[in-house]
Amino acid sequence: MNIKKKILAISIGPVLVLGIISLAFSVTMVKNSMLDEVKDALKGTAAATLAAYDQNTGDYMETSNGDIWKGSYNISKSESLVDRIKSNSGMDVTFFYGDKRIMTSAVDGNGDRVLNSKAGDKIVEKVLKGGEEYFSRAVSIEGTLNYGYFMPVYQNGSTDEIIGMVFVGTDKQEKDMVINQIIWSLSAAVFAVMIVCMIVGMKFASSISKNIRTSINAVGKIAAGDLTVWVDDRMLKQKDETGDLSRVTITLRDAMQETIKEIDKNARTLLDASRLLQTAADNTSGTMENVRTAVNHVVDNSAEQAENSRNTSEHMRIMGENITETTSEVKTLDENAVSMQQSSEKAAETLHRLQNINSKVEDTIHEVQEQTNRTNESVKRIQAATEFITSIAEETNLLSLNASIEAARAGESGKGFAVVAGQIKKLSEQSNQSSKEIEETAKELQDDSSKAVEIMEEMQKIIISQSESMSETQKVVEEVISQISNSMQSIRQIKDSTENLASTRNEVLQAVEDLSAIAQDNVSGTKETYDETEMVVDTFQQVYKSAEQLREIADKLVGSIEYFKITGV
Known part of the structure; x- marks a missing residue:
């Protein structure tokens, strides 16, 4: 490798490695950060929904006609609540009584609400049986993937009787588009910086290589007995090592x-x-x-x-x-x-x-x-x-x-x-x-x-x-x-x-x-x-x-x- 390639390898190589590592780290961090933000937003909405239901006094119970009540409040007829939450947060809200959908803001292709569907076994295992809050990165609602957050609902005044759960979901494709747009913007910025660094490195490497090659030619002529060589004034005025080399070459010529x-x-x-x-x-x-x-x-x-x-x-x-x-x-x-x-x-x-x-x-x-x-x-x-x-x-x-x-x-x-x-x-x-x-x-x-x-x-x-x-x-x-x-x-x-x-x-x-x-x-x-x-x-x-x-x-x-x-x- 000549000195130009070595300088390029020393200057551009670390930039490439650092850019790739930074890009991978940034993408991971941004993606995780966005997912955490989505998770926090879903969790907050789920907590707000649960609080809205829990503000009604009385126990959760199911009537003979299949409606679910919370005290004097009919949850099965709480369309206005879930629609208002969706309108304010942009997220679909669903209330599960047991593993069955009782109320939701989500609608199918015909505009009907998606009701009476069952929750998945994994969700039932973790939330209803395990009592855990659960964040899912792929929840399908009528064929549309959503980021979803499940929060267990306890019976009024009980800490161990889970009667159902609240689900809040948001369109995964929209959130992924936002995340991908941020990632692509960040990647474009990193690549732009890398390209600029590569161009500057190549320019500096070419300049240094050219100056060193010029000095080597001058020294070669001196070694061949030609003591009439001259170096460009621009090289003599440079304050870096190549300028020092040019000035030393002229000093050597004059001394010889x-x-x-x-x-x-x-x-x-x-x-x-x-x-x-x-x-x-x-x-x-x-x-x-x-x-x-x-x-x-x-x-x-x-x-x-x-x-x-x-x-x-x-x-x-x-x-x-x-x-x-x-x-x-x-x-x-x-x-x-x-x-x-x-x-x-x-x-x-x-x-x-x-x-x-x-x-x-x-x-x-x-x-x-x-x-x-x-x-x-x-x-x-x-x-x-x-x-x-x-x-x-x-x-x-x-x-x-x-x-x-x-x-x-x-x-x-x-x-x-x-x-x-x-x-x-x-x-x-x-x-x-x-x-x-x-x-x-x-x-x-x-x-x-x-x-x-x-x-x-x-x-x-x-x-x-x-x-x-x-x-x-x-x-x-x-x-x-x-x-x-x-x-x-x-x-x-x-x-x-x-x-x-x-x-x-x-x-x-x-x-x-x-x-x-x-x-x-x-x-x-x-x-x-x-x-x-x-x-x-x-x-x-x-x-x-x-x-x-x-x-x-x-x-x-x-x-x-x-x-x-x-x-x-």
């Missing part, structure tokens, strides 16, 4: 419109933010590729610098051996003056070799200095790259914060965005930490390079001093060769110079070893920087993938929102 508009706005903002984040991650990834290339180049330069430092150390070892050899030759010259000329020539040759070695060392130091300068330039590029990474990480962190805020506004639909935004924030913090570690490593590398530059400058001064010493030694050797007579003095000068040279050689050798250690440290540091750069590149690749996932989710959300039809969207 506002919600979907807000979700659409947030989804599009999230889509723009994800695209911006993806672009930033892509740009940062490209920048980190450049940084990785630069760091790789620094690693290669550092390795080359370490190799040059090892070569310089080897040259310094050779130079030390040469200096030791020169010292031995000077001792030989000191011990054997005869071999002065040969020793001088050997010393000249040795000095020549020393000058060549010194030139090589000077060139090597210059090359190491250039490598160190390149290292400083690479460190500066690393610092600039780390500053750029830091700025990108801060911007990424800000974008993730905005995405978290927009996801929080989206409620349940935005929980997936909040997780992605949290992952992006975590990645940006890792990127920021990695950039700080790179910056610290680059700073240490720059400090080490600065120290290397200072050592190079000191070593260069030593080499210049060594070159000057070589020149002086060369002059001494030439003077030894030209002035053999002063050989001993020149040998002592050579001995002193070689000792100074040995001392200087040790200092230069120590500086070169320090430079080699620094170069090795630079190689380790730049390798660590390269590894960290690789980690940063991988991190930004993850950021790029996360941004791509976020953009895909935002695209799906925007596509889902397009399911709804909203005014102005």
Whole structure:
């Protein structure tokens, strides 16, 4: 059953049942009431008739001619009394002496009075023998049914001697017509009320069903995504539950419109933010590729610098051996003056070799200095790259914060965005930490390079001093060769110079070893920087993938929102 049938069943069913019950009860009550009224009227007339007869003094008796007397009053000749009672009450009156009609106002078809007929056995049993007053709903008088009332007549002054009875009757058909007319009028009124109630119930049921069906259609359209539905103003103005349902439907539509508009706005903002984040991650990834290339180049330069430092150390070892050899030759010259000329020539040759070695060392130091300068330039590029990474990480962190805020506004639909935004924030913090570690490593590398530059400058001064010493030694050797007579003095000068040279050689050798250690440290540091750069590149690749996932989710959300039809969207 639909709601219309249910409302009709609830409203009309009880009316029908109540109408039928009321009609049956009313008919019964009216009929019984009318019968009681007829009975009371008959009883009153019978009592009045009996009183009229009893007002005559004397006993009831029957004479030899068959007349019945009450004292001096001849009942058998009391036509005027019974006719007057009939005229006043409209009822037939009969006086029974025993069970026989003595006097009556009832006449037959010929106009003769109905006399000398006998009463029925039931009436005799109840009235004459039982002494009861008896009301009959069907008493036949010459074929005409009457409502009749029988009242026993007692002998004058006796309470137990019944000599006859008084009967009062009225036409049953006339009374039934009156009763039936009242019943039909009452039935017509009840049926009219029932029909009116049924019509009103059907109208209300149709109206309620129509309004509910209209609201259901509106809600169905809303469920189908159409948020442009409208409800008739007459339904909105109604004060009943259907009006409340219509107003709630409009409220639901407006609330869903506002919600979907807000979700659409947030989804599009999230889509723009994800695209911006993806672009930033892509740009940062490209920048980190450049940084990785630069760091790789620094690693290669550092390795080359370490190799040059090892070569310089080897040259310094050779130079030390040469200096030791020169010292031995000077001792030989000191011990054997005869071999002065040969020793001088050997010393000249040795000095020549020393000058060549010194030139090589000077060139090597210059090359190491250039490598160190390149290292400083690479460190500066690393610092600039780390500053750029830091700025990108801060911007990424800000974008993730905005995405978290927009996801929080989206409620349940935005929980997936909040997780992605949290992952992006975590990645940006890792990127920021990695950039700080790179910056610290680059700073240490720059400090080490600065120290290397200072050592190079000191070593260069030593080499210049060594070159000057070589020149002086060369002059001494030439003077030894030209002035053999002063050989001993020149040998002592050579001995002193070689000792100074040995001392200087040790200092230069120590500086070169320090430079080699620094170069090795630079190689380790730049390798660590390269590894960290690789980690940063991988991190930004993850950021790029996360941004791509976020953009895909935002695209799906925007596509889902397009399911709804909203005014102005």
